[in-house]
Amino acid sequence: MKKILVFGAGRSATTLIWFLGDHARSEEWHVTVADASGDLVQEKIRNHPALHGTEVDVQSAKQRSALIGAHDFVISLLPWTLHTLVARDCLRLGKHLITASYVNEEMRALHAKARKKGLFFMGELGLDPGLDHMSALHLIQKIKDEGGQITSFHSYAGGLIAPSCDTNPWHYKITWNPRNIVLAGQGTIQYRHHGDLRLIPYHQLFQSAMPIAIGDQDRYEVYPNRDSLRYISMYGLSGVPSIMRGTVRVRGFSAAWGALVQLGLTESQTPLGVDKPLTWEELIAGFLVRDVNLSVRERCADFLQIPAHHVVMDQLEWLGLFSDRPIGPLGLTPADYLQGLLEEKWKLEPEDRDLVVMEHRIQYHSGREGREIRSSLIYEGTNKDKTAMADLVGLPLAHATRLFLRGKLKGVTLPVPFEPGITTPMLDALAGEGVCFEERYCSPHEAASFHHLSS
Template sequence: MTRILLLGAGRSASSLIQYLLRYAPVENWQVSIADVNPAHLDPVLAAHSAYAQAISFDVAEVEQLDVLVPTADIVISMLPALFHPLVAQACVRYHRHLVTASYVSPEIRMMAEDAQAAGVALVMECGLDPGLDHMSAMRALTEIREQGGELTSFKSYCGGLMAPDSEGANPWKYKFTWNPRNVVLAGQSTAKYLENGHPRFIPYQQLFARTEVLSVPGFGEFEGYANRDSLSYRQPYGLDNIPTILRGTLRRPGYCSAWNALVRLGLTDDAVHLGNAAAMTWQELIEAYLPAATAGSLPERVAAYLNLAPQGQEMTLLTWLGLFTNRPLDLPDATPAQLLERLLTEKWQLAPGDHDMIVMQHLFDFTLQGRRHRRTSSLVVLGDDATHTAMAKTVGLPLGMVVRRLAKGLLPQRGIVIPTLPDIYEPVLDELAADYGIRFEEHEFALS
């Protein structure tokens, strides 16, 4: 019997839990799901009590890890990323494997030798992004190399968006399908990438003003903006000498320019507490960010301050959020980012009938037999409802599949492992396509 412990059963865990419950009786697993509110799992686990249980777990009480981790053979962490080092330390201490969807942080990277010595696999970056991006890119890169192609450019974009049938009257064409705070604070470090052999840096203040338009077959156009440090992907992908490499985030056209307006107004700042009263209104807050009042309405003065067309798309999106109304902020002494997150959590909340959408696209440029070629690899996944979202599928299913392989003894690697290895990505991508219809659409054509 293999004992599996899942820490965290929030929004992105629904598909992972279904996968674990599907295979628990087949693979002889005993599954324990630890969550701060385990009661919400009762209906899910009611028919699976012989091999699954819910446990109360408060991540703030980290000493509980010393109780729970030793009871498992494999630990899956769906906790916020800042808690993963604590979980990883416990896993190394008790010689237990760990699987997560989050990035390898500097703190976890420092555990590599200890994990190796303990015979423990810390399998990271096995969700969507990071995760499926690694797997699909490595499969395509390997195929191009096996043809004799020489890579000259690699660009990769991913976005969690709304399905076309759920965009509705929301002019942003966006709602929250994952942590709202992460969305509000996205991009606040300088983006770094390579373009034609030259380093490129985009500071946060310019990030959403410098976008690239992409087209995904059957789903129209998207805008991509650069994401974090693209240069760190050269080594794990074997692209140390590639002239162009960029990773980015996708949004529907119009989103980035309107978000840039929020940045320029100062509403994404999370460094300063304003000392505001909860009864202060959004209109008063926006007024406080403008120079001394001149003639014109508040929206007109905001448009002039940001050099935007008063009736343009950006102002339409800002007005839709309610920034120019007498609505109370309802949160005292907050940062601007906290206030914006509170507002957007209501405005961008998934309705029961909504369907989200994951879009990922890789663009590979390479030379083959003296000719320039481009290969695009595109993935679109639609959610079933507000619980079984596309985000939950694409984060949770790859995680579950990696756990299954680890439990079967098919992943012999120890230390820190990410899914750039063919014995991880090949079976996971095959299972996603065969059992869940999650597959990448490939197109290749000559450029010259």
């Protein structure tokens, strides 16, 4: 019997945990779920006879090592900053490890050492990163196998709310790590367009969002991700003139989020130096020029250089930024206060269904003909617990676990899912779960229309 340990029982862990429990008997697995919150663990395992739960302080070397040492295969859904603690123990104790997080240089170094010991270490096995890699590489290889020469690669993804559950003016609710939402896009954005380097500073990023249709839904917008250029070598796109990855939102989100950025509410480094609790109206007023003749909303509109009746101002009003509601305890940063507010205002209701959209658009030459292929995934969740986000993070991890423990990944050598030896069986397994990409060739008019928008 193989013993599997899952670190982390947060939002994205639900589907993974239930999959492992449901297949434990047939696969002869013993599954343990460990988290800092014992209550959260019990909520996730739901008295499932094949699942065992424990509370753990992952920062405690003694507790962490004891748990890892008692298992064969470790899945970490902890914050990425804690993966190296787990990975070092797995390396020392001779245990296999997978995660859904980006593989940094330290994890790459540990992967190299793990390979020498015959251990399987792999990251980027979730949705983004993970499914985005596997589906994009499948499409790229398909074009190359047909003799096509790629001239443009665009890839977009976003975690949204299903239209039928869209009940707020932001058209957004939280289905993944709220901290990552608040800090999204920070740093300088870079991508390639017609061979030219394009750079966008953080404070202008959200104003650069472009309208886009995905599938039959003409309601989205996309803004560029931080560093699209790193995918040139990762995806074998050297010499391709146009490369961009982006984040999808429903139209109207980016303009309003850009207003929060301009106001300074996503600043995460400097705690506010106040000695008494503030209201949201007082906090916003602190960012603005004082004028006793104007309301805070009017002064905010002047600062943002938009009319006071603009829809963005209504979105800010809906959040409560001009209210007398207390912002929270002393000593936090603006980003901390904003995160706390959004976790309440953008909370999923029990029957809410989220939505994940992903699309790859590749233009290429086949002989003398120019073509564009689009590969789209539109995947809707079931409810607050079984979200699309949890499915698309958890199912890749679950199937990677099963494939490895069945001995199906012996030829895989990289620390990320880039080789056909893992991408092909993974995509096949996910298709069996209903995670299917629809491919279509778009008309020259569609391709030209988008080409104009993205220039």
